[in-house]
Amino acid sequence: MTAFLNGEFLPIEKATIPVLDRGFIFGDGVYEVIPVYSRRPFRLEEHLARLQSSLDAIRIPNPHPAAKWREFVGKIVAGNPWEDQNVYLQITRGVAKRDHAFPKSLMPTVFLMANPLVPPTAEQVKNGVAAIVLADLRWLRCDIKTTALLGNCMLRTLAADAGCAEAILVRDGMLTEASASNVFVVKDGTVLAPPKSHLILPGITYDVVIEILRENAIAHEIRPVTEAELRSADEVWITSSSREVLAVTTLDEKAVGRGESAGRPGPVCARVYALYQQFKARVMRAPAHA
Numbered sequence: 523m524t525a526f527l528n529g530e531f532l533p534i535e536k537a538t539i540p541v542l543d544r545g546f547i548f549g550d551g552v553y554e555v556i557p558v559y560s561r562r563p564f565r566l567e568e569h570l571a572r573l574q575s576s577l578d579a580i581r582i583p584n585p586h587p588a589a590k591w592r593e594f595v596g597k598i599v600a601g602n603p604w605e606d607q608n609v610y611l612q613i614t615r616g617v618a619k620r621d622h623a624f625p626k627s628l629m630p631t632v633f634l635m636a637n638p639l640v641p642p643t644a645e646q647v648k649n650g651v652a653a654i655v656l657a658d659l660r661w662l663r664c665d666i667k668t669t670a671l672l673g674n675c676m677l678r679t680l681a682a683d684a685g686c687a688e689a690i691l692v693r694d695g696m697l698t699e700a701s702a703s704n705v706f707v708v709k710d711g712t713v714l715a716p717p718k719s720h721l722i723l724p725g726i727t728y729d730v731v732i733e734i735l736r737e738n739a740i741a742h743e744i745r746p747v748t749e750a751e752l753r754s755a756d757e758v759w760i761t762s763s764s765r766e767v768l769a770v771t772t773l774d775e776k777a778v779g780r781g782e783s784a785g786r787p788g789p790v791c792a793r794v795y796a797l798y799q800q801f802k803a804r805v806m807r808a809p810a811h812a
């Protein structure tokens with residue numbers, strides 16, 4: 523398995539960093555996870571733009587122009603055996619004597635690796651997954667895609683302890699997102715999505731789903747969603763680069779939805795899931811760099 527560390531392509535076992543790297547000491551870094559289908563990165567430009575926003579937010583100068591990032595991602599994809607991959611890209615501030623304030627003029631540490639892309643199983647798509655609702659205990663800059671993910675890891679672990687696939691988070695009575703995905707709900711036929719803010723990660727998949735809703739004239743509102751609306755929703759979905767669009771069919775062990783589709787993925791989710799698959803296929807067929 524080929525990885526990339528500071529300008530060098532090498533086997534992942536050979537990739538090592540100094541212990542004073544601020545990524546190790548402080549979690550002082552940012553990252554992206556880019557899905558690759560049939561060896562073509564999906565929404566790469568959008569991932570690179572979000573990377574730039576995260577770097578700007580924590581004042582790390584971008585060590586490479588976009589063309590170089592495209593080249594590195596392309597080489598990682600070519601250097602690994604899978605047709606569908608998840609490319610993980612991380613930048614930390616670099617190596618320095620431990621001191622909280624950001625030191626200036628460090629050489630950022632750049633790391634890329636790839637793993638096989640594992641989409642939800644057919645069973646998960648058909649039946650949905652279980653989630654629990656937890657208080658969002660993370661910090662107030664969840665819009666930065668930082669590697670400092672301890673809050674997210676604690677929340678996801680509580681979900682796993684409860685036999686659930688995801689923890690859906692509420693703060694001050696409002697839905698934010700989930701431990702590693704964005705959340706949409708459906709109420710009386712209208713899709714509701716919390717607006718982008720410092721409280722959620724601006725998901726690339728979130729944007730794709732909003733585009734799909736617009737293109738297909740599916741009723742939707744981007745507005746704050748209350749915990750009560752989440753708990754009484756007809757449908758709940760999570761979205762992310764690896765989970766795509768996935769129905770949540772139980773919340774805190776209670777079936778989501780009413781009547782016939784209670785505890786089953788709802789019709790709007792099924793439609794958006796199908797449209798998402800078509801969207802992916804269309805983009806993947808388009809000429810490269812279109």
Ligand code: PDD
Nearest residue numbers: 555701702703704723725726727762763
């Ligand atoms: N997580 N919100 C959080 C907190 C996330 O960690 C993620 C993605 C998302 C969805 O973003 P996107 O659609 O761009 O994947 C929302 C990635 C996959 C991860 O950390 O592995």
